[in-house]
Amino acid sequence: MIVVMGRGASNGDIERVQRHLTEKGLRGQLNVGVERRVVAVLGQVYPELQDELQLMRGVSEVFRVSKPYKLASREFSAEDTIVTISDNGVKIGGGHFAVFAGPCAVENEEQVLTTARAVKAAGAQVLRGGAYKPRTSPYSFRGMGEDGLKILAEARQETGLPIITEVMSPNDVEMVYRYADVLQVGARNMQNFPLLDEVGKTDKPVMVKRGFAATYEDWLLAAEYVMKEGNHQVILTERGIRTFETYTRNTLDLNAIPVIHKLSHLPVVVDPSHGTGKWYLVTPLAMAGTAVGADGLIVEVHPNPDVAKCDGAQSLTFENFANMMDQVRPIRAVINRKA
Ligand code: PEP
Ligand code: MN
DSSP, X not given: OEEXXXXXXXXXXXXXXXXXXXXXTOEEEEEEOSSOEEEEEESOOOTTHHHHHHTSTTEEEEEOOOSSOSTTBTTTOSSOOOEEOOTTSOEEBTTBOEEEEEOSBOOOHHHHHHHHHHHHHHTOSEEEOBXXXXXXXXXSOOOOTHHHHHHHXXXXXXXXXXXXXXXXXXXXXXXXXXXXXXXXXXXXXXXXXXXXXXXXTSSSOEEEEOOTTOOHHHHHHHHHHHHTTTOOOEEEEEOOBOOSOOSSSSBOOTTHHHHHHHHBSSOEEEOHHHHHSOHHHHHHHHHXXXXXXXXXXXXXXXXXXXXXXXXXXXXXXXXXXXXHHHHHHHXXXXXXXXX
């Protein structure tokens, strides 16, 4: 249920609505938009509630949201959410486009530093790199852990690029939070509910990657888990889903971008690296993702993909990444998507 406050409603009117909800064992979360202020009702609503709220001072309209996600829905915010990634002005959503680039996994200092310099020079806004890697085989390289996070922090220090890195377990959130600017929840953990709860309690942006078999509703409900804890700085990432096709690693679902923009106000990023699994498909799909209105891209880049410890086949060289950026830029320049 969404309570739309009237233009003349006072803060006291909003507080009274929220108090009423609390007394009924529910919760109200406020969204202050440019056009209007709305309170989303969280919890199990009962039939009389709509009338009760409608009669309260300052309330303009009360309507039910039939979708199971509320805070992530377009009904909650007509305007696109702009996520602020760092104090030095990196933003995504609502017309701001950001490119996240870097290795799949942090391997050593030199690899990360050279990559950070190269992706920055080519125009990326955020450095990516995994220190905790979810690997299908337990015998694969599983990441450097905190030592890897320290290397990322060093690269941020030198280049000024904010960093995004994956957190896999609720127990690691506190530690990863100390190093990261954006907390990444991977496809395999999209329904790790205790993890979603925990990142929702932080005040840093969270990227929620789509699970390989997740519907749009499942995915938006994962975002809702984070948001219901009070953290509304959520970025969604389409990274391909599993289909009968095995030639590509996954099938990048480009429908997802306009669909999510219709259903939600959250920014959507395209990951053409995991979406295809092959480096030569990354640039065309990065261009396509940009053309359908993605708010950003996340791309794997490695100094020498042939020897990468993780996802080398889908990683771009520095030269290929710069070339990708050159091809994406003119497409982005002509996109004028309205919320
Ligand atoms: C990654 O970004 O390296 C990663 C593991 O992605 P995903 O969770 O989408 O598989
Ligand atoms: Mn990867």
